[in-house]
Amino acid sequence: MDKRVVRFPGALLALAIALASSGFASGEATIDPVGIDEGVPGGFTFASVARRASDLVANPYAPDRPELPHYFADLDYDKYRDIRFQRDQSLWAAEGLPFRVQFFPRGFMFEDRVVINVVDQGHAVPVDFVGSLFDYGKNPVPTDIPADIGFAGLRLLYPLNRDDVFDEVAVFLGASYFRAVAQGLHYGISARGLAIDTGLASNEEFPVFREFWIEKPDRDATEITVYALMDSESLTGAYRFRIQPGLQTLIDVKAQLFFRDSVQKLGIAPLTSMFFHGENTERFIDDFRPEVHDSDGLVIETGHGERIWRPLTNPHGLRITDLQVTSPKAFGLLQRDRDFTHYQDLEAHYQDRPSVLVEPLADWGKGVVQLVEIPSDSERYDNIVAFWVPETPVQAGQQMALEYRLRFSRDPEAELLGGRTWATRIGAGGTDILDRTRRKFVMDFVGDSLANQPPEAPVEAVVSASSGALSDAVAQPNPEINGWRLFFELTPDGDTPVDLRAFLRKGPDVLTETWTYHWVRE
Structure with missing residues (x-):
């Protein structure tokens, strides 16, 4: 994969997450008094954005990146972070509304100009860029900043954890990236509007949200609606x-896509996360922290009811895995491990990073959930991507409609009764710890279906491998976690990679999800 593809998203997200945690507060922003109703009866609607996208697709892609003055173009990471939105300028603060909005300036790696509008009673009004909206810290920025500089993105605030404190709940910044948090959580995993050609030898294409419309909420609103216009070399979209x-932050996504060109690989509802090392990492990592990751596994709920869990890895080489699914009910990247002692990081709070589930609101038919794992030498880079790829590639001139829900949560599986994987550990097999010809796999499972099993229950471990030889698998109670443990040994066929599957059952009853793993000798 092109180095730019590997590094750019991670660096951008690391910066965006840091900026999203920088403590902006309340106030009132300035907006242009001239309204735009888009010519739609009843005012501005989703159809207004769809029509803009349909008109835009007829023209070649033209990025909106007017040249920045040197005092913005020459910013580095730290200098850009030194720019703060003024605490007394947040949109709607003076009106006492339940949501507030703040903005990001262009500069550093955020070159695209993003137009931002407010929709009030069907009337769309553009937000003016005014230099006084920001405190520029130690940056030598003049007072007469051109008004056409424009914004790079926006953030939404809401009293998420306390009635008297407005917390960041969602941020849209950079390409089509956005992220959100739920109650008691910190920023971590991010979502994107689309992923195009991710993991291919050709350069990845990054669609951009070039314009936003934010609906002004009512005084008692508990949700807010944001519209966005997407643009890229291959497509446009509304x-x-x-x-x-809330306790779970829900984002219902509706999209209408218009294709300028054919797309080799279209990634729908992409999630982007970080996995540096964890309990299943076999090579030595010189780190005082036992684990470092925003997510520890990919979960898939298939259309016929099977639940699949794939622990994440930080591979030596680019690894792309296709998991074929018909009509998926859900897929997502989860942070199941919530134990601080497994991370020992007082600043990053990895135990408090959100899990995210994608839940299709229509039948997506045949396709694959694709997992892309990129080698990484640092926690700074988001090296994990997961998305849905439809079986039939899209062609130029086609249209596509999508609807799905994103569930940002501490535990989106809280009501799950079946057994789920609690931990995956790998070590030397046999009695000689220096003998690496055999590998031992140990999985712990928890859940109501297992907690109710007496220790003498005839629980059976079912394991299969694509190559190599397996020992007899063993299932035994694990009273320390009120669950069960499954373990076996693998003798690989030389350096041939092995695909493993395992689950627990009792007679005809399947007690757990299906654990899967792609093992490669390190």
Whole structure:
């Protein structure tokens, strides 16, 4: 994969997440008094954005990146972070509304100009860029900043954890990236509007949200709606995000896509995360922290009811895995491990990073959930991507409609009764720890279906491998976690990679999800 493809998203997301945690507060922003109703009866609607996207697709892609003055173009990471939105300028603060909005300036790696509008009673009004909206810290920025500089993105605030404190709940910044948090959580995993040609030898294409419309909420609103216009070399698109913050922050996504060109690989509902090392990492990592990751596994709920869990890895080489699914009910990247002692990081709070589930709101038919794992030498880079790829590639001139829900949560599986993987550990097999010809795999499972099994229950371990030889698998109670443990040994066929599957059952009853793993000798 092109180095730019590997590094750019991670660096951008690391910066965006840091900026999203920088403590902006409240106030009132300035907007242009001239309204735009888009010529739609009843005012601005999703159809207004869809029509803009349909008109735009007829023209070649033209990025909106007017040249920045040197005092913005020459910013580095730290200098850009030194720019703060003024605390007394947040949109709607003076009106006492339940949501507030703040903006990001262009500069550093955020070169695209993003137009931002407010929709009030069907009337769309553009937000003016005014230099006084920002405190530029130690940066030598003049007072007469050109008004056409424009914004790079926006953030939404809401009293998520306390009634008297407005917390960041969602941020749209950079290409089509956005992220959200739920109650008691910190920023981590991010979502994107689309992924195009991710993991291919050709350069990855990054669609851009070039314009936003934010619906002004009512005084008692518990959700807010944001519209976005997407543009890229291959397509345009209209998006609607209905965002409901809470114990679980829900984002209902509706999209209408228009294709300028054929797309070799279209990644729908992409999630981007970080996995540096964890309990299943076999090579030595010189780190005082036992684990470092925003997510520890990919979960898939198939259309016929099977639940699949794939622990994440930080591979030596680019690894792309296709998991074929018909009509998926859900897929997502989860942070199941919530134990601080497994991370020992007082600043990053990895135990408090969100899990995210993608839940299709229509039948997506045949396709694959693709997992892309990129080698990484640092936690700074988001090296994990997961998305849905439809079986039939899209062609130039086609249109596509999508609807799905994103569930940002501490535990989106809280109501799951079946057994789920609690931990995956790998070590030397046999009695000689220096003998690496055999590998031992140990999985712990928890869940109501297992907690109710007496220790003498005839629980059976079912394991299969694509190559190599397996020992007899063993299932035994694990009273320390009120669950069960499954373990076996693998004797690989030389350096041939092995695909493994395992689950627990009792008679005809399957007690757990299906654990899967792609093992490669390190």
